[in-house]
Amino acid sequence: MSAVKTRFPPSPTGHLHLGGARTALFNWLFARHHQGSFVLRFEDTDRERSRQEYVDSIREALEWLGLEWDEGPYFQSERLDLYREYAHKLYQSGHAYYCECPPEELERKRKEALASGRKPGYDGTCREKDLGPGPGRVLRLRVPRPGVTVVEDLIRGAVSFDHSEIDDFILLRSDGSPTYHLAVVVDDLTMGITHVIRGDDHLSNTPKQLLLYRALEAPPPFFAHVPMILGPDGARLSKRHGARSVLEYREEGYLPQALRNYLVRLGWSWGDQEIFTLEEMIEKFDLSRINKAAARFDPEKLLAVNAYWLRATPTPELAEEVLPFLRKLGLPVPEDRRYLEEALETVKPRARTLLEAAEMLRFYLVEEIDYDPEAARKFLTPDIAPVLERLLEELSRVKFKDEPLERLFRGLAEETGLKLKKIAQPVRVALTGKTVSPGLFEIMRILGRERVLRRLRRALEFIRTR
């Protein structure tokens, strides 16, 4: 297979969501795997709904995911003359004809047919009228009747459609603009697309496009219809679940490599392997391992994969990524990068997203920590005060390394006859304000003597005045 060329053709009528992102990923991977090229094309022939804002956000999302395109972006709105040219060819060759049926009339017939249980398609009123172009007229494809068109799908095999199921669909609207089917075919043809990899919601559309290739006497590309991504409830993906923009996932602290990893495993597999680097995906990706059944989006698993990649990311790199989230939470960013990294190191195995990591870093960054009321009530009690007093003394002498600190605490536990836990929890609350946190000794080591002593004194003060 030489000179593979794939494309991703979103219509800029919304943000890039999970389904689109996976389609883009599959196309990109297939192209990369075959050392081919990947084209970005905006299908913006619907002028009513297309927005520049979405063009920008889709580009941004693709870039964030690392799916760089080799060609484009192209805009269908800039290629209108080309579509008209092809439409004219179709009209000239008798493969298409003009239709003057008013839209309201068609709509009425459609509803009527649906209500009485018949096919809602166009009834062919103008098919033999031999009309020329004119105001208010649309151009329709003259679908050969009778006939059958077979889609040779790379994933599903041969799927045949009887032409009685395909109506004479519109190629050119009454305003002269092309509809989806015409534009896609002309674009894929003129851009030299070799493989069309898209959601299987397009499978039923494929015979229409095949008919166009045939009318144009042009060879069609290969088609591969991948199963759709459904919401956790099995219904079509909607805003509620995963149809959220991929940029929203970025905002929530997901890593692009995690999103890619999760998405590539939705419908594609390579034995038992769950974790893939970009290089592995490119090396291993192929159409034959794509599943046929629709997959449900599982936010929990996405979170798990994200947690994995968070842990797998080198701390200095992660520190860079967490910065925007610290700002978002209004936390002071320490000028000492080393301090941030050490703190992050302790939070890394506990966070599932960058946002969570940032939140967990809070007590390292603010000088005045807030006590969780419940935690303070339970652990900052008068009976522990003597121990904290004692600790204050010892801590001004001890070396602030994990081992000496741990030895100090264990010694103190033995001396007082208290369980280590009984001492650790109040100190944890004193230092972090919470009952859960990274390991106590590493926290102390990182915070440093000065901060630790200050927080312990404040805890004692709190106990006295409660």
Place this chain on the structure above:
RNA sequence: GGCCCCAUCGUCUAGCGGCCUAGGAUACUGGCCUCUCACGCCAGAGACCCGGGUUCGAGUCCCGGUGGGGCCGCCA
């Protein structure tokens, strides 16, 4: 409603006629580790939609049913 696609643990999936006593991941439960929570490790529970065939043998092939999804626009 017509046509099309699909069907393995809750979810993502492995399986391409005997290797399946159906494997992995995630979620869940229990244990270990332990200063809390995670991480990590160990263990457990959990699926071949139903019914017919074909075959010595079916999760794997065929047919039907059921269920889910998609398409049927002057949207893409």
